[in-house]
Amino acid sequence: MIPTTSDAKSETPLLVIPAERAASCPLHPPAEFAKWREEPGLRRAMYQGQPTWVVSRYHDIRAALVDPRLSAETIPASIMPATADGETPAMFARIDDPEHHRLRRMMTRDFTFRRADSMRPQIQGIVDRYLDEMIDNGPPSDLVRDFALPVPSLVIALLLGVPSDDLEYFHRNTTVSLDTRSSDEQKAQAFGAMCTYIRELVDLKEHNPGDDLMSRLATEYVATGQLTRETAAVTGAIMMQAGHETTANMIALGAVALVQHRDVFERLGQTDDQAVIANAVEELMRYLTIVHSQVDRLASEDLTIGGQLVHAGDLLVMNLPAGNWDPDFVDDPETLDIDRNTRGHVGFGYGVHQCIGQNLARVEMQIAFATLARRLPGLRLNAALDMLQFKGESGIYGMKELPVTW
DSSP states (O other): OOOEEEETTEEEEEEEESOOOOTTOTTSOOTHHHHHHHSSSOEEEEETTEEEEEEOSHHHHHHHTTOTTEESOOOOGGGSOOOTTSOOOOOGGGSOTTHHHHHHHTTGGGGSHHHHHHTHHHHHHHHHHHHHHHHHHOSOEEHIIIIITHHHHHHHHHHHTOOGGGHHHHHHHHHHHHBTTSOHHHHHHHHHHHHHHHHHHHHHHHHSOOSSHHHHIIIIIITTTSSOHHHHHHHHHHHHHHHHHHHHHHHHHHHHHHHHSHHHHHHHHHOOOHHHHHHHHHHHHHHHOOOOSOOEEEESSOEEETTEEEOTTOEEEEOHHHHHTOTTTSSSTTSOOTTSOOTTOSTTOOGGGSOTTHHHHHHHHHHHHHHHHHHOTTOEESSOGGGSOBOTTBSSOOBSOOEEEO
């Protein structure tokens, strides 16, 4: 049953975001979203315990994400770790320009297309290593545990300079901090634990730097007073959390989508055309849209979005899955078509807060999907689709486990 509640501005019960997906088609956005796009104005829903405007049309989402009257500063102070002097460190992904731009620039060179492309040999080696282990151990296997989660975890750890032995610590705390059922206290404790870890890492890197992002932040910005240790710690924790959680879920969900579309899976396994592989990843990003909540904004003044009057102080959540399935964006959106032009999808967000790690994520997925299809052409689910365990309760849609065989 879909959880609902009511609101003074609505005559009908409100659906809760993130909304449940049908067990028979768990890769598709909830059916209600199509109706929301067709209705005038915006839809009201419950999000993080409060009535919220939901923006579901593709063009409305893009307009909202570049509107300076909508602020990204929506994270409650109660879940942010406080510094010794009681100040709250900046969370670069959740603040507005110009400070957002200043902090983001400190990390840009580590996430350029050239930097991500240069990591292809290392990423290929990591992918091959885990597939070697899967093949040597033989079927069946849990693709989340044995492939989808460890690959991006090792990649982002390599880029940040986090020891691989500590990855389980981040996996455990990320699960709590992204679970919509967690209390603010639980989220604060989990996120605070990750920040404490990264702060200690910053101290270490300042005296023993390596060729990694946290070393550069420590030596070039913390040491020169341009960045506080606490903000560096929060930044590293965010990058570590987002860097493994999002890509891991995309690899797992993408594998499910691909084995359900055997022609696409076989094509990926047989082609060396990087353009085909790259476009397949973009279409999977559109089709799956794992960030099914999390992208929210706070109105700083009265404005109209999608024909709806929104008042100062109102919260809005961007319904990215609905936007990527908007017929005004692509024809026949329910079809997985890796030859279509999906340029402009909002799977990585849009505007100045668009995902800083998108170049790295693209390379990881391109290598992971193509190698998986080439080396395990007989890959298939080892459980019925409606028996798979999805993470609908998380702000990032994904899978708890993925039983496969080959």
